[in-house]
Amino acid sequence: MGRPPCSDKVGVKKGPWSPEEDIMLVAYVQENGPANWRAVPANTGLRRCSKSCRLRWTNYLRPGIKRGTFTDHEEKMIIQLQALLGNKWAAIASYLPERTDNDIKNYWNTHLKKQLKKLSSTDEISSSNRNLHSISRGQWERRLQTDIHTAKQALHDALSINEENCCSSSEFFTNSNSNTDDATPIYASSAENIARLLKEWVKNTPKYEESKCSNSSNTCNNVGVESSCSGEVLAEGKTGVDLSEPFESLFGFEYQSSSNSDHFSRSTSPSLVRVETKPDPNGLGPLSVLEEWLLDDQGKDYLEKFSFDDGNRKLFEI
DNA sequence: AAGGCTATCAACCGCTTTTAT
DNA sequence: GATAAAAGCGGTTGATAGCCT
Numbered sequence: 001m002g003r004p005p006c007s008d009k010v011g012v013k014k015g016p017w018s019p020e021e022d023i024m025l026v027a028y029v030q031e032n033g034p035a036n037w038r039a040v041p042a043n044t045g046l047r048r049c050s051k052s053c054r055l056r057w058t059n060y061l062r063p064g065i066k067r068g069t070f071t072d073h074e075e076k077m078i079i080q081l082q083a084l085l086g087n088k089w090a091a092i093a094s095y096l097p098e099r100t101d102n103d104i105k106n107y108w109n110t111h112l113k114k115q116l117k118k119l120s121s122t123d124e125i126s127s128s129n130r131n132l133h134s135i136s137r138g139q140w141e142r143r144l145q146t147d148i149h150t151a152k153q154a155l156h157d158a159l160s161i162n163e164e165n166c167c168s169s170s171e172f173f174t175n176s177n178s179n180t181d182d183a184t185p186i187y188a189s190s191a192e193n194i195a196r197l198l199k200e201w202v203k204n205t206p207k208y209e210e211s212k213c214s215n216s217s218n219t220c221n222n223v224g225v226e227s228s229c230s231g232e233v234l235a236e237g238k239t240g241v242d243l244s245e246p247f248e249s250l251f252g253f254e255y256q257s258s259s260n261s262d263h264f265s266r267s268t269s270p271s272l273v274r275v276e277t278k279p280d281p282n283g284l285g286p287l288s289v290l291e292e293w294l295l296d297d298q299g300k301d302y303l304e305k306f307s308f309d310d311g312n313r314k315l316f317e318i
Numbered sequence: 319a320a321g322g323c324t325a326t327c328a329a330c331c332g333c334t335t336t337t338a339t
Numbered sequence: 340g341a342t343a344a345a346a347g348c349g350g351t352t353g354a355t356a357g358c359c360t
Binding site: 014016017051052055056102107 | 325326327328329330331
């Protein structure tokens with residue numbers, strides 16, 4: 001057994017991904033679906049290990065990813081889910097379909113953990129924590145029930161919001177009215193993800209932008225899907241490699257995926273299992289999972305962290 | 319202006335779990 | 340059932356942007 005090597009270390013590129021690499025990867029996934037990652041470096045010419053390719057797709061390029069500031073609601077969800085599930089980032093991410101586990105983990109480590117630390121240092125929280133150790137079993141059980149109820153309520157709220165936004169599992173990638181011409185993806189498509197990355201990349205490399213605009217007859221105000229630069233210019237990389245073909249096909253692919261979300265999410269994307277396993281807003285799946293957790297070994301383990309001293313009528317953490 | 323410090327986040331590492339043969 | 344490979348996952352690192360002195 002043992003851990004298989006990610007790839008031969010010799011010649012494998014590490015570090016940040018370039019737009020060219022992103023486009024090559026997306027073009028490959030378009031062609032073959034997000035599976036068989038081992039074949040990706042060989043078939044695309046990418047000098048990346050398969051694992052790196054999978055991660056890049058999962059965390060940045062796959063459709064459905066939202067970037068940027070976390071909303072208050074998302075923040076609240078993360079805090080409550082973290083309290084309930086611990087550092088199970090993948091599980092937490094399953095309740096926030098637009099966010100990746102990596103994103104949530106980073107956000108927790110850089111923002112929320114500090115915020116909570118601050119809060120927990122206040123008198124109110126501290127005294128609350130102290131009291132936890134001197135309450136009766138009945139009080140503690142009621143408090144636990146309240147906490148669970150609060151967490152469940154938060155999940156319900158979140159799912160209700162999804163429902164209002166017509167985001168059932170079958171409509172994950174499009175608005176409900178997908179028959180109309182203006183059916184737009186709710187979440188960012190791969191093309192949008194790449195456009196965003198390109199924007200950031202170009203912004204950070206002014207020479208590139210300058211040279212491209214001067215070489216092109218187009219007026220180039222910005223770079224991205226909505227820019228006035230041609231796709232050809234847009235798709236050319238820093239190294240001058242012509243990537244227009246994959247880029248064009250990339251957009252063709254996205255339109256297809258948008259207009260036929262079921263086909264994309266169910267048939268051509270085996271690795272989007274995580275997307276498919278997002279909570280069904282119309283069902284009770286997620287809460288069942290939580291309930292299962294509370295009843296299974298993990299939940300029991302959590303509860304067993306505490307013991308009740310009948311003699312002193314005190315609850316204490318083991 | 320320069321250097322140091324901090325915050326952020328993309329990417330990697332390595333372990334565990336799942337799947338395929 | 341045993342084994343190898345792939346995928347999943349959480350922790351950690353490193354680059355860098357921004358702030359402060």
